[in-house]
Amino acid sequence: MATDDGDRYRPAQVEERWQAEWERRGTNLFTAVELGSPERPYYNLMMFPYPSAEGLHVGNIYAFTGADVHGRFQRLTGRDVFEPMGFDAFGIHSENFALKVGVHPMDLIPRNVANFTRQLRRMGGMFDWNHAVDTTSPEYYRWTQWIFLQLFKAGLAERKEAPVNWCPSCKTVLANEQVVGGLCERCDTPVEQRRIAQWFFRISDYAERLLSNLDTLDWSETTKKAQQNWIGRSEGANLRFPIPDLDDSAFLEVFTTRPDTVFGATYMVLAPEHPLVDRVTAPDRRAEVEEYRERVARLDLVARKKVDKSKTGVFTGGHCENPATGERIPIWIADYVLMEYGTGAVMAVPAHDERDFEFASAFELPVRRVVAQEGEDPGAPVDETYTGDGRAVNSGTFDGLGTHEAKRAIVAWLAERGLGTLRVHYRLHDWCISRQRYWGPPIPIVYCEACGAVPVPEDELPVVLPRVQDFKPDDSGVSPLARVEAWYRITCPECGGEARRETDVSDTFLDSAWYFLRYPSARREDVPFDPELVRKWLPVDCYIGGNEHAVLHLLYARFITMALKDIGHLHFEEPFARFRAHGLIIRDGAKMSKSKGNVIVPDPIIEEHGADAFRLYLMFLGPFEEGGDYRDQGIQGPFGFLKRLWETVIPLDGLRDGSPDPVVERKLHQTIAQLTVQLSELQYNTCIAALMEYLNAVRAGGRTPARAEVEPLVVMVAPFCPHLAEELWSRLGHGASVFEGASWPSFDPEKAREDTVELAIQVNGKVRGTIALARGTSEEEALALARKEPNVARYLEDVELHRVVYVPDRLLNLVVR
RNA sequence: GCCGGGGUGGCGAAAUCGGUAACCGCAGGGGACUUAAAAUCCCCCGGGGGUAACCCCUUCUGGGUUCGAAUCCCAGCCCCGGCACCA
Structure with missing residues (x-):
């Protein structure tokens, strides 16, 4: 049947075609006008990645797929889903890697971003690339610096002395994770404490609010607990x-x-x-x-x-x-x-x-x-x-x-x-945002003999990070920027006297503490975020990410939001109405790591089975919020399912018109009912099992399926496998993208209801038989039928019926003595 | 140490307002098609007993509540995550 060349399921072809088609039509992009006037806005956010040189790893793909499935489902139900993506590319990670391979981060990051973008497109995410952000671009960090200034002016930023890890041999500041067993990870010299002046945000002023607001948030319980512990x-x-x-x-x-x-x-x-x-x-x-x-x-x-x-x-x-x-x-x-x-x-x-x-x-x-x-x-x-x-x-x-x-x-x-x-005391301490490093946004402060610490005037932002060839930390004990005299020597913005710039850069967590505010306004050069757009789209409806950021990132983002609200820039104080932490993917029961050489490389999998099958398999592995164990062979199941789905639909003359078979129709309505509930709860693994069951029913015994039986199935598969769904949808004769109309099927509880139920007959709590009977059968009738069941009757001989427990449509328990 | 989450077939898992344990899939076994292989399709697949009908056992361990417990309660063991000389 489906052996003819043109009719075989070739994922690579289908996927390339639809990725191009989406781009050509702008299916996933919002224009400025559309963004300004959404009818039913839904802000679907996921934690943006750090674009490493290795490319997307499965953890990223897993998280983004889960979030994308949710976004696509919301869109199929008629919401205007804004699903942006960006890159969190500043920080010690990039800097260390750049030092290691001897490439300047300003050259390295764009390469990594390009590679990530390619891979993200290939996964079939519904990303609005018109509104992408890159925290390392001056257009972005200009506003990161602006946020620092707002907090500074509100008295929420202060400079004070704090201890840092100091390597007396490398003569540099070390992060806690660069200290291994009390020794510098680079030169094995014992590390000391040193006190230096650094900038802090007064997050501890907000400790009580950050704690008590947790009760009002629809967040993963584990994440809330982690924050409670942290605030202490x-x-x-x-x-x-x-x-x-x-x-x-x-x-x-x-x-x-x-x-x-x-x-x-x-x-x-x-x-x-x-x-x-x-x-x-x-x-x-x-x-x-x-x-x-x-x-x-x-x-x-x-x-x-x-x-x-x-x-x-x-x-x-x-x-x-x-x-x-x-x-x-x-x-x-x-x-x-x-x-x-x-x-x-x-x-x-x-x-x-x-x-x-x-x-x-x-x-x-x-x-x-x-x-x-x-x-x-x-x-x-x-x-x-x-x-x-x-x-x-x-x-x-x-x-x-x-x-x-x-x-x-x-x-x-x-x-x-x-x-x-x-x-009342809190364990939470103020947020030190100073980093004596190169790869970050310069803190927009100028030190003047006469005027002290002076903020850089807002109209002079951004303070551009200069391209410095030698950005290695050295024995000066301060940021590499302190070596660039031409950069740090300036005149005081207040008195015009001699002054020098702050040479520390800010913490990467500051970049990511406000990126969700920027997305809708990503292309605006005049404001960090447009108040009208903020009012329409924020707070975020659903945020999905890893629990490794349960404390720092999520707490800092909440704090910045609260502070901006108090200062008068925002109308809300909790940025994420709903947050769900996804689980971790392991492989063959073990953690994946580069050193073990057991990391999953996505590209070959996508080449062989397609992004759709890969997405489907990842979501099928286990409960999304718990993660799962990846086994190479496992993709066969979901892949086979997609092939069968294709072969069920594609010889279009193999479909019959007319009304669906009553038994299949009942199963269909049950499936729609289940998915409608479970997709919004992120219970993907059970949704997929239900879809497989339904397809099995549609194909049972080699029957000829009705078009009305498969069309809704194509829509229900769409969140998981958007390319395949689009292809089948279009071949079924629909002009527009399946995601353009509110295509999600509705269900009729009447049609989902079973008329005949199987009643379990127990004697003293042990199942001795089952009988099929009409829904809603009375206890008397059920008991009479049960007595006729030979295996049940056997157990009722020579005993006294002591008690009857009847659970309608479920079970009948006969207690005898 | 404190606070979460979890423990179910060979494996990933399903079922948690108490009501037929193991849906869906992987791996495995058998068969059909094929010169052969792949692909595909059909059947079996928790353990034990029995020709069979059926019976017994089984959700980390031990108790308890109940007509009935994977699900609720008590005690313990193990795994994962967070916090931790926090006063």
Whole structure:
């Protein structure tokens, strides 16, 4: 039948034809007018890729396909779907790769972008290439710099000192991931901490909002949890410990979640960097304290926070006063106390905190029980720390209170003397956006002797990243741009005096924190985003991406959106109404990696089986939100399905006219019903199984299918296999693209309903037979029929029928004794 | 350590308002077509027993609730992800 040359399914041919056709007709492109007046806008966003030299990998393809299937489905139901694509091409990744291969990133990136674009077209994504963005183009990063300036003007950007990893041999700043086991990944020299001035965005001002808004978002639960963890809200109190040795008003402030244990605070520990260390240190301890502080500074930032190392620290010789007991307690410093959390100081309660107990044991410091469990002797020695709730003991007038009441009562009592207040702290710290690197947008600030840090005037943007041949980080300790004197020497925009540009560039996460605002306005040179377009298209209806960006990217994008809303540039504060994290693709049960040599190379697969089959297979592997295990042979199933679909439709004279067969029609309506629900829920694997089942029904026993049976099938396959669907749709005699009209079939619940059901007959919960009967059969009738079933009757002999459980149209359970 | 998600045939998986476990597909076995192979088509395919009708067992392990549990509850084991000297 279908052996004739012209009639065989040749995916390469079909796909090339339709990719060209879509381009020629502008099927997936919005004109400025269309974008300005959508009837039913649907913004379908996916995380834009970093265009690596290796090209698209399966992870990208998997994510984009899942998102594209969703977008195409929405379009088939009549939505105006905007599905843009772009490239996140700045950053250390590109820079390191460029250094490695000795090609300038300004030459490398366009090549990679071109290759990615080619591969993305080939996959059949419905991308609006008229609105693509590239974060490395000056037209884009001009507005990234503009955003920095808006935040700067709103007081949300500030310059402060912060520790960085420093390699004393390479004399350069290292990112955490460039430190391997405390050593520089390039030269194996031990890494140190260094403090340098950097720009921060005050994201921590937004911690509470970022946290509480999560409740209002339709996001993958795992993603929300990751953000909650990251923000790390913690309720407690700030308590003040006076230092009478210094002066009457001097005090140390600590944050604690257990103010109820303050009576058990037997010593104090400060972070080595704490500003009061110098003042409290006794002269005879100074040498030791300094030596310890230097030792800590030599640790890299990762090693400093390692959990399983034993406690170290030194006594400063100074003392403060426990505000509850009035006792003089010693002040220590230790590296397990971190300057960036809370107040950089802790009151040590060894009886009720693991770390303090460990420290106290190591340095023989006193331990005092102040919380007792049921029936515990308050005076018994503490040989194990207890961190749970209990009754307050050895706590003066608070003895006997439960942990919860004790917290409140003790804070209230200290508050009367100005020594305590309830506080909430967050783990989230401010966003450091400075990078002492080359491949990023220069931070638009100018330093002037007279005027200080001055923003570059908006009409002078962009501050163009100069082409520097030698962009390798060097021993200057600042960005390579600091070597380009002709670039950084300028006059102050305010006073006209001598000034120099900021030579650090900004974090890549800033580029991606606002790209979704730019897409609709991608071709506008006058504004970062057009307010009218924003109003029409945003917030994003559906965002799909990897959970590896659950925290940083998604949190930063939310923060920038909130900040821009507060400043008055946006009308909403949550950018992504719905977010779904896709799963990961593994291969033969193992993670894919270049070193294992088991990465999937898409091009040969597409050549052999076509992008449609590849897309279909990827979506069929497993639940989209969980990922799946890729096996090379597996594509045979979906590929065979497409071939059979083709052969079912293509000899068009093999189709009959007239009404569909009732049994097939019922299956059709069931399939439409299932897909309509499941496609919007991204449950692709079960949708595909249903489509296969339906095709099997259409072809059962070599019957001649009716045109009315296959046309809706072609539409339902379209989100997954757009090329094939277009080809079949057009051969079925339709002039326009299947995606141009609202072609999604509707279903009739009446027609989907089964008239005959199979009822399971159980005896004592075990299935002993099944009977076919009319839908809605009464219990009496069903029971009568069941008794006639020989295998059931067997089990009813010589027993007493004790109870009958009837679930209409499902099962009948006969309980006998 | 804390917080999520998960554990079902040889494999990917389906079924989770409690109601016939294993849809769909891969791999495997058998057959048809062919000189042969590929492609295609048909049949079988969780384990055990039985000529068969059928029967017993099976959703990580052990308990529990229920007429009935992959699904709910309790305890434990294992895998994946996030956070982690966070006070």
